[in-house]
Amino acid sequence: xxxxxxxxxxxxxxxxxxxxxxxxxxxxxxxxxxxxxxxxxxxxxxxxxxxxxxxxxxxxxxxxxxxxxxxxxxxxxxxxxxxxxxxxxxxxxxxxxxxxxxxxxxxxxxxxxxxxxxxxxxxxxxxxxxxxxxxxxxxxxxxxxxxxxxxxxxxxxxxxxxxxxxxxxxxxxxxxxxxxxxxxxxxxxxxxxxxxxxxxxxxxxxxxxxxxxxxxxxxxxxxxxxxxxxxxxxxx
Amino acid sequence: xxxxxxxxxxxxxxxxxxxxxxxxxxxxxxxxxxxxxxxxxxxxxxxxxxxxxxxxxxxxxxxxxxxxxxxxxxxxxxxxxxxxxxxxxxxxxxxxxxxxxxxxxxxxxxxxxxxxxxxxxxxxxxxxxxxxxxxxxxxxxxxxxxxxxxxxxxxxxxxxxxxxxxxxxxxxxxxxxxxxxxxxxxxxxxxxxxxxxxxxxxxxxxxxxxxxxxxxxxxxxxxxxxxxxxxxxxxxxxxxxxxxxxxxxxxxxxxxxxxxxxxxxxxxxxxxxxxxxxxxxxxxxxxxxxxxxxxxxxxxxxxxxxxxxxxxxxxxxxxxxxxxxxxxxxxxxxxxxxxxxxxxxxxxxxxxxxxxxxxxxxxxxxxxxxxxxxxxxxxxxxxxxxxxxxxxxxxxxxxxxxxxxxxxxxxxxxxxxxxxxxxxxxxxxxxxxxxxxxxxxxxxxxxxxxxxxxxxxxxxxxxxxxxxxxxxxxxxxxxxxxxxxxxxxxxxxxxxxxx
Numbered sequence: 001x002x003x004x005x006x007x008x009x010x011x012x013x014x015x016x017x018x019x020x021x022x023x024x025x026x027x028x029x030x031x032x033x034x035x036x037x038x039x040x041x042x043x044x045x046x047x048x049x050x051x052x053x054x055x056x057x058x059x060x061x062x063x064x065x066x067x068x069x070x071x072x073x074x075x076x077x078x079x080x081x082x083x084x085x086x087x088x089x090x091x092x093x094x095x096x097x098x099x100x101x102x103x104x105x106x107x108x109x110x111x112x113x114x115x116x117x118x119x120x121x122x123x124x125x126x127x128x129x130x131x132x133x134x135x136x137x138x139x140x141x142x143x144x145x146x147x148x149x150x151x152x153x154x155x156x157x158x159x160x161x162x163x164x165x166x167x168x169x170x171x172x173x174x175x176x177x178x179x180x181x182x183x184x185x186x187x188x189x190x191x192x193x194x195x196x197x198x199x200x201x202x203x204x205x206x207x208x209x210x211x212x213x214x215x216x217x218x219x220x221x222x223x224x225x226x227x228x229x230x231x232x233x234x235x236x
Numbered sequence: 237x238x239x240x241x242x243x244x245x246x247x248x249x250x251x252x253x254x255x256x257x258x259x260x261x262x263x264x265x266x267x268x269x270x271x272x273x274x275x276x277x278x279x280x281x282x283x284x285x286x287x288x289x290x291x292x293x294x295x296x297x298x299x300x301x302x303x304x305x306x307x308x309x310x311x312x313x314x315x316x317x318x319x320x321x322x323x324x325x326x327x328x329x330x331x332x333x334x335x336x337x338x339x340x341x342x343x344x345x346x347x348x349x350x351x352x353x354x355x356x357x358x359x360x361x362x363x364x365x366x367x368x369x370x371x372x373x374x375x376x377x378x379x380x381x382x383x384x385x386x387x388x389x390x391x392x393x394x395x396x397x398x399x400x401x402x403x404x405x406x407x408x409x410x411x412x413x414x415x416x417x418x419x420x421x422x423x424x425x426x427x428x429x430x431x432x433x434x435x436x437x438x439x440x441x442x443x444x445x446x447x448x449x450x451x452x453x454x455x456x457x458x459x460x461x462x463x464x465x466x467x468x469x470x471x472x473x474x475x476x477x478x479x480x481x482x483x484x485x486x487x488x489x490x491x492x493x494x495x496x497x498x499x500x501x502x503x504x505x506x507x508x509x510x511x512x513x514x515x516x517x518x519x520x521x522x523x524x525x526x527x528x529x530x531x532x533x534x535x536x537x538x539x540x541x542x543x544x545x546x547x548x549x550x551x552x553x554x555x556x557x558x559x560x561x562x563x564x565x566x567x568x569x570x571x572x573x574x575x576x577x578x579x580x581x582x583x584x585x586x587x588x589x590x591x592x593x594x595x596x597x598x599x600x601x602x603x604x605x606x607x608x609x610x611x612x613x614x615x616x617x618x619x620x621x622x623x624x625x626x627x628x629x630x631x632x633x634x635x636x637x638x639x640x641x642x643x644x645x646x647x648x649x650x651x652x653x654x655x656x657x658x659x660x661x662x663x664x665x666x667x668x669x670x671x672x673x674x675x676x677x678x679x680x681x682x683x684x685x686x687x688x689x690x691x692x693x694x695x696x697x698x699x700x701x702x703x704x705x706x707x708x709x710x711x712x713x714x715x716x717x718x719x720x721x722x723x724x725x726x727x728x729x730x731x732x733x734x735x
Contacts, residue, residue: 016495068371
């Protein structure tokens with residue numbers, strides 16, 4: 001076999017796979033085709049995923065501190081895993097207003113991010129719906145931002161989470177002198193008289209990003225694989 | 237006739253010695269700085285794995301938070317140790333196989349320093365909080381062109397040497413090494429350009445990242461290690477490889493199957509449905525190229541089990557080949573869609589498998605190669621049999637723990653994750669013992685590499701034994717098969733022919 005044939009065979013065997021699973025899917029998915037929403041009155045509305053918060057810079061803090069090493073962001077369909085069955089992962093099983101809001105992750109869900117932090121391992125929980133979970137369950141009736149700040153500062157602070165192995169992100173907070181009124185984002189942890197613990201800009205961006213993780217908005221039926229009964233109760 | 241043969245032998249020995257001399261500085265630089273990065277990676281590995289089960293350890297400092305040390309640990313292992321060991325071996329072996337002195341050792345050495353600079357900046361960038369968050373590509377995005385350019389400056393000379401080599405048979409090792417040298421930049425450029433330069437759908441970007449990880453393992457580290465093993469085993473044992481056509485079959489099986497692997501990590505993610513299944517199928521089929529190569533190498537070596545036991549090179553290489561078999565079994569076991577894949581997709585078996593591939597297989601073969609190459613390029617023999625033995629046994633203990641984590645730990649943890657009617661803390665508790673295991677792994681490997689690094693540094697300083705005999709792991713002082721020992725620097729052509 002000559003060197004030329006060798007290179008040719010090598011390029012062919014690699015190139016086919018390279019085109020089929022890397023190049024073509026990547027460029028086909030660069031511009032996702034809009035998905036129509038059936039709203040019953042005949043207008044041709046298009047599904048626009050909603051997301052609010054400091055997504056781009058929050059995602060950078062999330063990536064730089066390696067949150068993806070222990071937390072995934074993927075609700076797999078039932079053929080690939082049991083994520084959908086957890087009561088608060090894909091949505092909220094008993095949402096007060098909308099019923100069962102659980103659904104799978106879709107291709108629009110990472111809007112505004114450069115790279116989907118699918119995750120390496122699940123030493124911690126899936127964060128696809130962390131924003132919703134904090135608002136509806138963990139910090140119910142309280143301030144979800146404050147709940148997350150306290151959790152990042154000391155993940156083992158609450159008695160029910162004393163066995164958490166999440167690292168503390170104290171380095172994303174500053175201890176500063178209180179000048180005038182105390183900061184509204186100040187943490188309730190003990191600190192010297194006249195001082196307070198406030199989040200740095202990175203922590204603010206991160207918490208804003210985490211609260212934007214609400215991947216349970218209603219989706220058009222072509223993206224929704226939930227059984228019809230669940231979809232009917234979810235309809236407004 | 238016989239004088240002609242002996243004259244040829246002498247010319248051969250002189251040629252080999254001059255090739256070794258021409259490459260002494262770049263090869264020793266790659267191997268020692270690779271070993272230093274291995275030490276850095278292991279220390280980071282101990283720190284980060286301790287944090288998994290004891291989150292209070294070195295707590296509250298941004299530079300040492302788990303997410304950063306873990307990323308720095310893996311990247312130091314891959315780009316610091318893995319690639320540099322591979323460079324040292326590729327550059328040396330391809331010079332030997334195309335029977336030419338290296339005329340660019342100065343450029344290779346300089347490029348090697350640039351590569352090291354790129355890796356250092358990358359690791360510091362990760363620890364300082366500028367990581368990109370893409371697994372195995374966490375280096376800040378300005379690093380990859382530096383690495384790419386220095387990569388080309390390092391390996392292009394081997395291609396030139398191959399092009400102008402004296403006519404003759406192309407050996408299977410050359411196939412494997414050349415293929416790895418071509419696949420790597422293709423994969424590296426594709427992944428980095430797509431993810432850093434042409435932003436696309438974020439989920440597909442994650443898919444390409446998963447493909448990149450898998451391709452580095454199967455299309456760079458695997459062929460480099462196999463090419464090395466196919467060189468070392470016949471060389472040390474003095475026997476031709478068991479079946480040459482089986483070797484060719486194994487090579488093309490690797491080339492055809494492995495580019496499809498990797499995206500099973502995204503099973504259930506919103507990318508085209510067929511891709512994760514293709515990835516799972518290709519990863520499972522890794523057993524075809526793996527077993528054909530492993531059987532071939534084992535059959536070649538096993539004809540003389542005593543030699544395998546006595547030669548440090550063969551002992552490490554054979555352990556690496558057994559690591560390859562375990563890795564292939566794990567690849568089948570961990571990736572069956574609908575059976576095990578849902579348990580292992582987000583469990584520590586992924587990390588276990590990667591370490592099994594990089595340490596249990598690739599690094600063992602690289603250690604074998606280092607025990608072979610270093611005495612030849614420095615013209616000094618290894619100082620201590622005991623250091624080599626300790627390096628071997630402690631590494632093997634580390635590997636056994638890794639296999640346990642990859643195969644059992646991941647599945648156990650996955651079973652906990654999938655038990656949706658139990659609280660999440662159940663899954664976390666199932667992972668706990670295996671997290672402790674990972675600390676054990678790095679502890680054993682750290683000990684073993686203390687011995688290795690010390691020994692290599694001594695060799696690098698040319699403080700090895702000035703002996704004409706190879707170092708064999710035999711106890712006692714009974715006679716050597718090579719006759720009476722002599723000083724290599726006085727022995728002239730006799731010494732050269734012993735190599």
